[in-house]
Every structure is written in structure tokens, then in C-alpha cells.
Amino acid sequence: MFTSYKKNLMIVEKFIQDEVDRHREKHNNNHEVVDYIDGYLEERKNREKQNIPEDTFTLDTLKRNAGAFFGAGSETVYSTMEWAILYLVKYPEYQDKIRSEIADVIGFENRPDFADRARMPFTMAFIHEVQRIESIIANNLLRRASEDTKIGNHFIPKDTLVMFNFWSVNHDPNLWPNPDKFDPTRYLTEDGSKAVKPPCLIPFSAGKRNCPGEGLAYVELFLYLVCMVQRYRIKVEPGTELSFEAVFGISRRPANLPLFIFEKVVH
Numbered sequence: 637m638f639t640s641y642k643k644n645l646m647i648v649e650k651f652i653q654d655e656v657d658r659h660r661e662k663h664n665n666n667h668e669v670v671d672y673i674d675g676y677l678e679e680r681k682n683r684e685k686q687n688i689p690e691d692t693f694t695l696d697t698l699k700r701n702a703g704a705f706f707g708a709g710s711e712t713v714y715s716t717m718e719w720a721i722l723y724l725v726k727y728p729e730y731q732d733k734i735r736s737e738i739a740d741v742i743g744f745e746n747r748p749d750f751a752d753r754a755r756m757p758f759t760m761a762f763i764h765e766v767q768r769i770e771s772i773i774a775n776n777l778l779r780r781a782s783e784d785t786k787i788g789n790h791f792i793p794k795d796t797l798v799m800f801n802f803w804s805v806n807h808d809p810n811l812w813p814n815p816d817k818f819d820p821t822r823y824l825t826e827d828g829s830k831a832v833k834p835p836c837l838i839p840f841s842a843g844k845r846n847c848p849g850e851g852l853a854y855v856e857l858f859l860y861l862v863c864m865v866q867r868y869r870i871k872v873e874p875g876t877e878l879s880f881e882a883v884f885g886i887s888r889r890p891a892n893l894p895l896f897i898f899e900k901v902v903h
């Protein structure tokens with residue numbers, strides 16, 4: 637187990653090293669900044685020109701940051717999509733509703749644009765509800781109280797390690813009527829024209845160290861979901877039992893995925 641973990645870690649390390657090398661080579665000839673690694677290398681160059689010592693923007697930090705984005709950004713979006721597909725299959729009527737928003741706003745020949753989300757409230761509500769009910773990050777990373785603190789009636793002494801429990805917030809009946817029910821309509825305004833994300837829905841955490849990938853994650857989730865539903869009707873063989881059991885890794889993922897059938901949508 638440990639050997640395969642180490643082996644996988646080394647594959648990722650090598651992938652990142654190769655990417656950094658490829659970007660550095662390209663960066664020497666051409667200054668176009670296309671992605672994070674380009675931007676970082678550009679900043680290093682600017683600092684070098686101004687004789688600022690290489691203390692913060694080191695190549696080692698670049699590799700660690702790229703690794704963090706890669707690690708934190710892949711599995712979370714992947715798991716959310718796995719849950720989303722399970723719910724599309726469990727509730728074909730919601731899948732149809734998303735497809736009908738696609739028909740109205742994008743059509744079946746055009747590619748979706750992230751801006752389309754403003755006119756697709758049910759689709760956004762569906763994403764919010766998948767994030768809430770499955771709490772892909774169920775417990776947040778640890779925090780240490782920097783001073784004696786009081787939260788409500790709880791006294792938290794300095795240096796206590798605190799872990800925020802998103803699952804419990806996402807299933808609190810004081811915040812969410814019928815919290816175990818998958819119900820995207822809970823986010824819709826009365827006339828159904830807007831999806832409103834309430835402040836208690838914080839799948840990306842909150843505060844100074846909240847997820848820096850939130851914006852990108854929404855772009856990915858919206859585009860992946862819409863592209864799939866636009867092209868395919870997703871289902872399982874009749875009689876297949878869907879399991880909503882989860883396993884914990886970096887994120888909460890479905891423990892057992894059935895064989896999904898992607899049937900081409902024909903017009």
C-alpha cells in the first residue's frame with residue numbers, strides 16, 4: 637500500500653517537474669503568460685531585474701504550489717462530478733429540467749459558456765444541492781486557535797486544534813428543511829428565475845484560507861455537467877440499485893458506482 641502511494645507520489649512529482657522544465661524552456665524564448673507557472677516565472681524574472689533576493693518566489697515553492705493546485709483541484713471536482721452523475725440518474729426529471737434549460741439558453745449545437753449559468757438557475761441549483769448533500773469535503777483542514785477564543789457558549793483555549801465540520805452544517809435541520817432530501821428547488825426564488833446560494837452553504841470553506849480554486853471549480857462543474865447533459869441521456873440498466881454510500885480519501889466519493897449508460901441525445 638505504502639509502496640504504491642510512494643510510487644504515485646513520484647509520478648506526480650515527475651509530472652510537475654517536467655511541466656516546470658517545459659515552461660522554463662518556453663519562457664526563455666517567449667514571454668507570453670498563459671497559466672500559473674508562466675505567471676510565477678514572469679514574477680521571478682521581474683524580481684531578478686530589480687535585484688530582489690530569491691526568497692519567496694523560489695522554484696521549490698513553485699513546484700509545491702503547482703502540486704497543491706493539482707492535488708486539491710483534481711479529486712474534488714472529479715468526486716463532485718461522480719456524485720452529480722449519480723443524482724442525474726436517480727432523478728431523471730431533474731436531468732430533463734437541466735436539458736430543457738440547455739435547450740432554451742444554449743441549444744444543442746453550440747458550446748456552453750460559463751456566462752450561460754446566469755440564465756440556467758435550475759442547473760446551478762442542482763450543483764449547489766450536490767455540494768450540500770454530499771459534502772465532498774466533509775471536515776475542513778485543521779486550524780489552531782491563536783488565542784483564547786469564545787464561540788457561542790464554547791470556550792476554545794489558545795493552541796486548541798479545531799476542525800470545522802461541513803457535513804454537520806450541511807445537514808442541520810435548522811438551516812435546511814428536510815436536510816436529507818435531495819431538493820435543488822430549495823435554492824430557487826419563488827418565480828424560479830434565480831438560484832440563490834445561501835451564506836450557510838460553504839463547500840469551499842470561508843475566511844482567509846478558503847479554497848483559492850472556487851472560481852475555477854464552478855467553471856469546471858458547470859461546463860462538465862452541461863456538456864454531458866447536452867449530449868447524453870445518462871442512465872443505468874433497469875433494475876440497477878444505486879448506492880449512495882461514500883468512501884473517504886482526500887474527498888468523500890461514492891463507494892460503488894454502477895455502470896452508467898451514456899445514450900446520445902438525438903434531435
Ligand code: HEM
Binds near residue numbers: 705840845847
Ligand atoms: C468542487 C471542488 C472543490 C472543493 C469542494 C474545494 C474545497 C476546498 C476546501 C474546503 C478547502 C480548505 C479551505 C480551508 O482550509 O478553509 C480547499 C483548499 C484548497 N483548494 Fe479547493 N476545492 C475545490 C476545487 C479546487 C480547485 C479546482 C483548486 C485549484 C485548481 C483548488 C485548490 C485548493 C488549494 C490550493 C487549497 C489550499 C489553500 C490553503 O491552504 O491556503 N481547489 N478547497
